[in-house]
Amino acid sequence: MQDQSRRLREPLQWGRREKTVVAVMLACVAAGAIALAAFALTKGAPARADCITLSFASTLGGAEVHQCGARARATCAIPGAFHSIQAEFRAQCEHAGFPFAGGSARRGE
Numbered sequence: 001m002q003d004q005s006r007r008l009r010e011p012l013q014w015g016r017r018e019k020t021v022v023a024v025m026l027a028c029v030a031a032g033a034i035a036l037a038a039f040a041l042t043k044g045a046p047a048r049a050d051c052i053t054l055s056f057a058s059t060l061g062g063a064e065v066h067q068c069g070a071r072a073r074a075t076c077a078i079p080g081a082f083h084s085i086q087a088e089f090r091a092q093c094e095h096a097g098f099p100f101a102g103g104s105a106r107r108g109e
Contacts, residue, residue: 052092
């Protein structure tokens with residue numbers, strides 16, 4: 001009982017083994033953070049210039065169209081496509097360098 005009472009009174013002492021374990025754990029966390037940062041900075045595809053991305057309201061909520069290359073060119077060539085967001089659609093097609101066949105930006109023209 002006397003030893004337990006003394007042990008409870010005195011603060012814990014960190015020995016060499018405990019300090020080594022904490023140092024190794026901190027080194028692992030730091031190495032993981034560095035690896036994650038390097039991965040985030042070096043991975044990812046470069047942005048393509050021939051893509052269109054449209055977000056709009058649809059019957060079941062929000063919808064998105066994201067197409068690149070020949071599919072985007074074909075979508076831009078559809079007359080009257082996406083008439084509710086025609087201005088945004090025209091801007092995306094022009095930014096990608098595709099001809100826009102959607103007609104006028106205003107209805108009735």
